[in-house]
Amino acid sequence: MKLFKSLLVAPATLGLLAPVAATANEVTINDFDSAEAIAVTNSRVDGLEARLNNFEAGSFSETTSASFGSTFYVGSVDAGTDEGATTFSYDFALDLSTSFTGEDSLDIAIIGGNANETTVDDYMGGDGTGDVLTLDGVAYTFPVGGVTVTAGDGVGVDDLNAGACAYSAFTDLLSDCGTGNVGGQADSAVAASYDFGNGFTIAGGIGGGGSAAAVNNYTATTTATIDITAEQIAALVDGDGIATAADDIAPATATFTTTVVDADATAADPFGLLSEEDPSTVGLELAYNTDTYGVSVAYTDDDAGGIENTYYSIQAAWTPDAPYSVSFGSEYNEDDESTYFLGLTTDVGPGSLSVGMATQAMLSDHEDNLQYEVAYSYDVNDGMTITPGAFIAENAGDVDDEFGLVVTTSFSF
Numbered sequence: 001m002k003l004f005k006s007l008l009v010a011p012a013t014l015g016l017l018a019p020v021a022a023t024a025n026e027v028t029i030n031d032f033d034s035a036e037a038i039a040v041t042n043s044r045v046d047g048l049e050a051r052l053n054n055f056e057a058g059s060f061s062e063t064t065s066a067s068f069g070s071t072f073y074v075g076s077v078d079a080g081t082d083e084g085a086t087t088f089s090y091d092f093a094l095d096l097s098t099s100f101t102g103e104d105s106l107d108i109a110i111i112g113g114n115a116n117e118t119t120v121d122d123y124m125g126g127d128g129t130g131d132v133l134t135l136d137g138v139a140y141t142f143p144v145g146g147v148t149v150t151a152g153d154g155v156g157v158d159d160l161n162a163g164a165c166a167y168s169a170f171t172d173l174l175s176d177c178g179t180g181n182v183g184g185q186a187d188s189a190v191a192a193s194y195d196f197g198n199g200f201t202i203a204g205g206i207g208g209g210g211s212a213a214a215v216n217n218y219t220a221t222t223t224a225t226i227d228i229t230a231e232q233i234a235a236l237v238d239g240d241g242i243a244t245a246a247d248d249i250a251p252a253t254a255t256f257t258t259t260v261v262d263a264d265a266t267a268a269d270p271f272g273l274l275s276e277e278d279p280s281t282v283g284l285e286l287a288y289n290t291d292t293y294g295v296s297v298a299y300t301d302d303d304a305g306g307i308e309n310t311y312y313s314i315q316a317a318w319t320p321d322a323p324y325s326v327s328f329g330s331e332y333n334e335d336d337e338s339t340y341f342l343g344l345t346t347d348v349g350p351g352s353l354s355v356g357m358a359t360q361a362m363l364s365d366h367e368d369n370l371q372y373e374v375a376y377s378y379d380v381n382d383g384m385t386i387t388p389g390a391f392i393a394e395n396a397g398d399v400d401d402e403f404g405l406v407v408t409t410s411f412s413f
Helices: 002-022 034-055 121-125 172-178 231-238
Strands: 064-078 084-098 107-113 135-142 146-155 188-195 201-209 218-228 252-261 281-289 292-300 309-318 323-335 338-348 351-359 370-381 382-391 402-412
Touching: 084 121, 107 201, 121 402, 172 231, 172 309, 172 323, 172 338, 172 351, 172 370
Parallel strands: none
Antiparallel strands: 064 084, 064 402, 084 107, 107 135, 135 146, 146 188, 188 201, 201 281, 218 252, 281 292, 292 309, 309 323, 323 338, 338 351, 351 370, 370 382, 382 402
């Protein structure tokens, strides 16, 4: 602090002496009141020191930071009608973060791009909005005692899960160590987590919304059938002045159908929480992580898609004091269906090599249902990463396996 005060005194004193020097030809040394100048300087320094003390005491002004990211996808997939076709797509993300207390964060996510139009995009999981910037989510994160809470649109029930996955996935299927159902289908949620400080963390959340089809809809159909005899038809015709014999007319049947659909619960409806009609998602996770290994278990009751599903998942990672890590993941549901994942990441030269495999869907029989990938990620600099990779997706039955080669280039700034 003394050094800081000295640095402030010097320029302040020079600033006071500047007008004196500028008019030196009009005054004499006797006209200069050094005591008064020093008093003014000390007053200004005391004011700056008081402001600095207030800042150090914890006062914080509202600030907003912005981060940008974009990924280019260039590649081809030998699958169906896209055999060998090389495609290019991209996505873009803008994240705005504002803190009001220094411990909270208001986060706004904006995305854009066309990375949802090709077969390559189907595998890579990029964002696509038809080249239009779209608000992807608004969330507010804040502490309550020792608990961290986040809430908002675009928040998942697993957003604060610690997890135990050390694998950096190339394709979307292998992300989160193959446990993609942990978050359910809720697209707005309240989540909370607590760190015990000894490696254990607990997290959970409840959410609603989701891309549900019509939920709790009903369709009522009323059908009325009227049989018309030949004699009745003949009488009607004769009434118009046309003589007709009943024997020449065949009997007829007229059917009237009225259908009523409940339009109050469609896919576009926003759903609340804890209501009778609400298709909500509830999640809970317990994790233990150290410098060399980690394990997490999670439970998810997901009804946000209109069909109730219950998932149990586990993640585990081993990260020894060596340039590699091994990760494992698996999910189960109440129908005895499961998924599993295994991945290895190791340093090779200036970059990182990832090799992984995972089942493609929740099934009881995983024969001919695996996807493999290998990728090499290289940081060109702090803001640019190039990752070439390849993947093979097995298909059961007479459907040909799919093979893809993709190069992604990611920018962050």
